[in-house]
Amino acid sequence: MGILEFIQDFGTQEQCVAKLEGLKWKNEPVCSYCGSKKSTKRKNSIRHQCHSCNATFSVLVGTIMESTKLPLPKWFLAMFLILNAKKGISSLQLSRDLGINKNSAWYLQKRLRQAMNEDNQILKGLVEADESYVGGSLTNKHEKLKVDRSYNQSGMEHKIPVLGMIERKGKIIVKVLNKAWGNEIKPILKEIVTKDSELITDGFGGYKDLGKYFANHVVLNHTKKIRKIGVYHTNTIEGFWSMLKRAILGQYHKITLTHLQDYLNEIAFKYNYRNPETAFNTLLFNGLRKDLSFRRKSLCQGGVAPTTTLHPFCRKAGLIGFKGVSALLLLYLLGILVLSEQIHHVYQIN
Numbered sequence: 001m002g003i004l005e006f007i008q009d010f011g012t013q014e015q016c017v018a019k020l021e022g023l024k025w026k027n028e029p030v031c032s033y034c035g036s037k038k039s040t041k042r043k044n045s046i047r048h049q050c051h052s053c054n055a056t057f058s059v060l061v062g063t064i065m066e067s068t069k070l071p072l073p074k075w076f077l078a079m080f081l082i083l084n085a086k087k088g089i090s091s092l093q094l095s096r097d098l099g100i101n102k103n104s105a106w107y108l109q110k111r112l113r114q115a116m117n118e119d120n121q122i123l124k125g126l127v128e129a130d131e132s133y134v135g136g137s138l139t140n141k142h143e144k145l146k147v148d149r150s151y152n153q154s155g156m157e158h159k160i161p162v163l164g165m166i167e168r169k170g171k172i173i174v175k176v177l178n179k180a181w182g183n184e185i186k187p188i189l190k191e192i193v194t195k196d197s198e199l200i201t202d203g204f205g206g207y208k209d210l211g212k213y214f215a216n217h218v219v220l221n222h223t224k225k226i227r228k229i230g231v232y233h234t235n236t237i238e239g240f241w242s243m244l245k246r247a248i249l250g251q252y253h254k255i256t257l258t259h260l261q262d263y264l265n266e267i268a269f270k271y272n273y274r275n276p277e278t279a280f281n282t283l284l285f286n287g288l289r290k291d292l293s294f295r296r297k298s299l300c301q302g303g304v305a306p307t308t309t310l311h312p313f314c315r316k317a318g319l320i321g322f323k324g325v326s327a328l329l330l331l332y333l334l335g336i337l338v339l340s341e342q343i344h345h346v347y348q349i350n
Ligand SMILES: [Zn+2]
Pocket: 031, 032, 033, 034, 035, 036, 050, 051, 052, 053, 054, 055
């Protein structure tokens, strides 16, 4: 879909709401707080009035777009622009394209990248795993991390290690590592890749002994130039690395550790959903799924009341207890009393 068609389809708030309602409710509104399907649409509003719990709700409740001040067409257009920029788009460029300030653009991009995070997925079958290093800036890095990363002698001191796992003909998941070693790599692989899978890696020591855990572990000794044994190779993940490096070189000159996982999520998401329409619908759907309304929901369903947010003073008072507060108040009053007595005394002398 070209940008003109896109704007024709999603240029107004109503069009965007209709699309979201279709995706979330299949056009049959469900109360976000009690799950009731009985509600009436409010006049001149995107909200619905629930007949069961009497709350009003819109399709945006519990989504990344909840309580947004930005019009929905801008959110939609941001998704379109991000998904269509093969090598990524900077938040500055996004702010110019959408006509919004750079802070809003940064926030928008951050939320959308969170919606692109699909690391709850499981990989199975033939799974290629490989570690790589991507360029990173040390400027915003915590002192401790700078020390931690200076471990290797391979000239990678300024690079950040990442682990990639890809299911043959399936999805990729990329994780930032603190250090490329077995203690960190193995738990990630065991969590993401199912036990009955066949794992394919190179001869790196970090993957040692994984054959005991997975159904099969094929080790390709790249130093001995063994790159392929039948269907077992790591070409897919290596292809992804070269794509990732081109993207990083092209767009993100300075990647700080804090945002690297978000960048990787974006690039992996685009790799996983190469059909633009599927990518767009998945991103919208992921954004809708982010459930932020759990507290009201649990209350509405007769659950435990959430802990209320206390004013900082009350929180402190809670910590020192009621007796503590009373004692402090008493001391305070005594102080005033003594002070006024002294002033009175001074005046009397004069
Ligand atoms: Zn309700």
